[in-house]
Amino acid sequence: MDDNYTIIIADDHPLFRNALFQSIHMAISGANLLEADSLEALLKVLEKEPEPDLLLLDLKMPGSNGMSGLIQLRSQYPDLPIVVVSASEEASIVSQVKTHGAFGFIPKSSDMKSLIGALNQILAGDSYFPAGAIKNSAACDDLATKIAALTPQQYKVLGMLSDGLLNKQIAYDLDVSEATIKAHMTAIFRKLGVKNRTQAVILLQQTES
The missing domain is CATH 1.10.10.10 (Winged helix-like DNA-binding domain superfamily/Winged helix DNA-binding domain)
Incomplete structure (x- = not known):
């Protein structure tokens, strides 16, 4: 895939940001990559670049308490394509992420091949959630709706x-x-x-x- 995508990586771990950088460059040549290590830094990046093609968001970084960062971003930027990349891979978390409007969820435990495949699928316009990860629980959905x-x-x-x-x-x-x-x-x-x-x-x- 060869396109001039603008992609923001928001994660407070430099090593993981670097790993994502490498994966994106392998999946997409010519991508414009931006980064942020906190919710505050991310909001500043979005002020300058309000319509990126994709935001890869870690749930747990400075300024973000659980789902709060995702909820705030979805409220301020309703059309922003957000994909959560997280080490919290429980089905309940994935279900909440989807309920709160994320376009996809990529587990941090994904190997390079899976990560590149997920990125290609997302940039092609299809949402990506791990097979079997969505929790079909009415109680969970009801709670997530209330929080949202x-x-x-x-x-x-x-x-x-x-x-x-x-x-x-x-x-x-x-x-x-x-x-x-x-x-x-x-x-x-x-x-x-x-x-x-x-x-x-x-x-x-x-x-x-």
């Missing part, structure tokens, strides 16, 4: 709740008023169908298990 209903800011607040921070601490870190955080909490509880912060945190943890 949260705004990026609400998801960020929920993640900070999960880290054990108090409303006052969250308000300080996000540079907003405590009343704003309480309003976010009310919306989060309503969307998740829970009554308190403990139940909300338990639901979030279920999405990351």
Whole structure:
């Protein structure tokens, strides 16, 4: 395949970024490759290059708590083709990634041949998910749908709740008023169908298990 694709690799591990670089160059000659090692760095890259052909996204890197990076990116860039590349290969994770709008999922354990095959399939316009990896669970899909209903800011607040921070601490870190955080909490509880912060945190943890 020989095209002038623009591809962004977002991963905080330099060795794995290099491995992806090599795989992409073997699959596609002439690709324009950009990289980011955190969600903040990725958003800056997207400001300069808002319409790349593909984003290869690691779920776990600075600024991204589980699915929060994917949710935020899907909200801000609804047409951006995102493929998650992750070491978390459980069926529940793959199912959530698909529910949250990713175009594909490539396990980090993939060998070079599988990786190149997946990239070629994706760039040809077909989604790619490992055979048998999608979990056909109504409960999992329902939970993922609830989480997906949260705004990026609400998801960020929920993640900070999960880290054990108090409303006052969250308000300080996000540079907003405590009343704003309480309003976010009310919306989060309503969307998740829970009554308190403990139940909300338990639901979030279920999405990351």
